[in-house]
Amino acid sequence: MPGPGRRQHGGFKPQNTGKTLGRLIKYLSCYRLQLITAAIFILISAAANVVGIYFLKPIINNYIVPFIGQKNPDLSGFIKMVMLLCLVYLTGVSGTYIYNRIMLNISTGTLKKLRVDMFTHMQSLPIKFFDTHTHGELMSRFTNDIDTLREMLSHGIPNLFQSSITVTGVFLMMLILSPLLTILVIFMLFLMFLTVRKIGGKSAMYFKKQQEEIGKVNGYIEEMIEGQKVVKVFNHENTVKERFEELNEQLRQASTSAHTFAGILMPIMGNLSYVQYAITAAAGAVMAVNGLIDLGTIGSFLQYTRSFSQPITQISQQMNSILNALAGAERIFQLLDTEPESDNGYVELVYASKDENGNIKESDTPTGIWAWKHPHSDGTVTYTELNGDVRFEDVTFGYEENKTVLKGISLYAKPGQKIAFVGSTGAGKTTITNLINRFYDVPDGKIRYDGININKIKKADLRRSLAMVLQDTHLFTGTVMDNIRYGRLDATDEECIEAAKLANAHSFIKHLPQGYNTIIHADGSNLSQGQKQLLAIARAAVANPPVLILDEATSSIDTRTEALIEKGMDTLMEGRTVFVIAHRLSTVRNANAIMVLENGEIIERGTHDDLIALKGKYYQLYTGMLELS
Ligand SMILES: Nc1ncnc2c1ncn2[C@@H]1O[C@H](COP(=O)(O)OP(=O)(O)O)[C@@H](O)[C@H]1O
Ligand SMILES: [Mg+2]
Structure with missing residues (x-):
């Protein structure tokens, strides 16, 4: 089997072709004029082909045949005809060039729009969506699926259209030239079709087998590369080689069978079409001898038979690639149809000022004070100062239905307090923070922020009032400075450096080759885990929010550095409500209050001294009687 996230081409059939096609057409509808123009030029190109062949008849009948045996034939009419023929084909070539250009425009434009739509929509999707879709799966919509669509829009559809017109035109012309010969050709084509199907059917079976074998070989190689160290440690090199030899041999056999049939198909087709050509020519000759047909007609008819079978093969080939592309389009639309993160919040965060009586008024300019602007159904608006008071009331939550992760959590954090969560891995610490910033939603009224139900607060404004240092830090491609400034885009260089000093990141940044201008790439692969965490802390410091959430923010930092940044962290936490999840109990x-979590429940709470006196789980953790994750 191929590795996860890998997809074999051709194995997917669209589920609802009509609907997908309809939606694609909607995407194309802004190119209506261009599409019509392209269609006209396709028509011109196909017609030029059909008409050009017809020219053979008058050229042979009116010039070549009468000229036979003549000493000084008058070539002027003949030359005129040949020039005209050139003109027809030139028109055809121009038509082909123009429609290809137009289709290129249409396809690249449509794909650009689809990519923009997909990316924009992805930004609006809830975290839950990313929990349930692998990166490989999402990436393949932007790469594979878009590629097959490009192929279909720029080649598949115009080819299909042109081939259909050509086949129809050629068929009509053949009928006009000679109905009798046409019947003969159709009959022979039918025989050819049967032969091809017999051979082709077998071939398809072997090709499928070959695909399977390729998948097995690739999967095996991938697995062995990933597991290289384990293979070496346990001395399994020889067994691995033997197994590979086996799989490789199976692939060789399948490939041989597949290509034996595929290999003979093309020459057989070629030979058969010559046989058909010869038979048609012979039949035409017999008719000519009996005066049923003239030489010019035979000439152009024979030429028509040659351009009859080719578009038929084209059509069948294009159908396959179009079906493939529609399956891709369907996956793209599926992504676009995914329900975006809902946000019914209407409470906004605004600049505010206070008068001498303590009344809060909205302000247009930054004042250093923020307030929640809360419009009510009766038309009044109230303002509440942003303090950072967070309360949980009996919160029960699970990521999946009927699997609760948090059970009846109640807690409060008054402005400026530091609340700590401790507990073993999987206890639900990160989950609590995920609820505060509404990565996941809980039922109404359970979590209050400055007394306001957080479901009423606009997500963007809620998140603006919090800064988080996540358990897994993420850095973006860009300079160190850019990455710190990500916390607040209008921060000056000085503010960023100040924040880095606070997080004790300044000293290592100074030693980077270009200091603050060092480029970080691929999620900070050129930094150590601890250095990345220091940058993440600096980023949160720059954001300067009233509420700070630190999820194992210092877990990869050694104790000595942690001791060094402790002072910075204390400054950072001053005057803010802080939720801290920590690895080290030091x-x-x-903290003002420590919550000990176990299986989604708070089993102990209190200050450090309280909990030590309690001699419970915290005491065990603290004195090292229990291992902490
Ligand atoms: N995105 C998710 N989808 C489903 N289950 C999850 C998800 N994230 C965490 N869980 C589950 O929730 C429980 C608590 O996880 P978490 O809050 O991350 O624990 P921790 O205390 O280590 O931070 C675990 O049992 C984990 O398997
Ligand atoms: Mg966690």
């Missing part, structure tokens, strides 16, 4: 010692 970090949480001075």
Whole structure:
């Protein structure tokens, strides 16, 4: 089997061809004029082909045949005809060039729009969507699926259209030239079709087998590359080689069979079409001898038979690639149809000022004070100062239905307080923070922020009032400075450096080759895990929010550095409500309240001294009687 996230081409059939096609047409509808123009030029190109062949008849009948045996034939009419023929074909070539250009425009434009739509839509999707779709799966919509669509729009559809017109035109012309010979040709084509199907059918079977074998070989190679170290450690090199030899041999056999049939198909087709050509020519000759047909007609008819079978093969080939592309389009539309993250919030965060009586008024310019602007159904608007008071009331939550992760969590954090969560891996610590910033939603009224139900707060405004240092840090391609500034885009260089100093990141940044201008690439592969965490802390410091969430923010930082940044962290936490999840209990010692989580429940709570006196789980953790994750 091929590795996960890998997809074999051709194995997917669209589920709802009509609907997908309809939606694609909607995407193309802004190119209506261009499409019509392209269609006209396709028509011109196909017609030139059909008409050009017809020219053979008058050229042979009116000039070549009468000229036979003549000493000084008058070539002027003949030359005129040949020039005209050239003109027809030139028109055809121009038509082909123009429609290809137009289709290129249409396809690249449509694909650009689809990519923009997909990317934009992806930004609006809830975290839950990314939990349930692998990166490989999402990436393939932007790469494979878009590629097959490009192929279909720029080649598949115009070819199909042109081939259909050509086949129809050629068929009509053949009928006009000689109905009798046409019947003969159709009959022979039918025989050819049967032969091809017999051979082709077998071939398809072997090709499928070959695909399977390729998948097995590739999967095996991938697995062995990934597991290289394990293979070496346990001395399995020889067994691995033997197994590969086996799979490789099966692939060789399947390939041989597949290509034996595919290999004979083309020459057989070629030979058969010559046989058909010869038979048609002979039949035409017999008719000519009996005065049923003239030489010019035979000439152009024979030429028509040659351009009859080719577009038929084209059509069948294009159909396959179009079906493939529609399957891709369907997956693209599926992504576009995914329900975006819903946000019914209407409470906004605004600049505010306070008068001497403590009344809060909205302000247009930054004042250093923020307020929640809360419009009510009766038309009044109230303002509440942003303080960072967070309360949970009996919150029960699960990522999946009927699997609760948090059970009846109640807690409060008053402005400026530091609340710590400790507990083993999987206890639900990260989940609590995921709820505060509404990565996932809980039922109404369960979580309040400055007294406001967080479901009423606009997500963007809610998240603006919080800064998080996530458990897995992520850095973007760009300079160190850019990455710190990600916390607040209008921060000056000085503010960013100040934040880096606070997080104790300044000293290592100084030693980077270009200091703050060092480019970070591929998610910070040129930095250590701990250095990345320091940058993430600096990023949160720049954001300067009233509420700070630190999820194991210092887990990869050595104890010595942690001790160094402790002072910076204390400054960072000053005056803010902080939720801190910590790996090392030394970090949480001075918290206002420590919550010990176990299986989604708070089993102990209190200050460090309270909990030590309690001699419960925290005491065990603290004194090292229990391992902490
Ligand atoms: N995105 C998710 N989808 C489903 N289950 C999850 C998801 N994230 C975490 N869980 C589950 O929720 C539980 C709590 O996880 P988490 O809050 O990350 O624990 P921790 O205390 O280690 O931070 C775990 O059992 C975990 O398997
Ligand atoms: Mg966690």
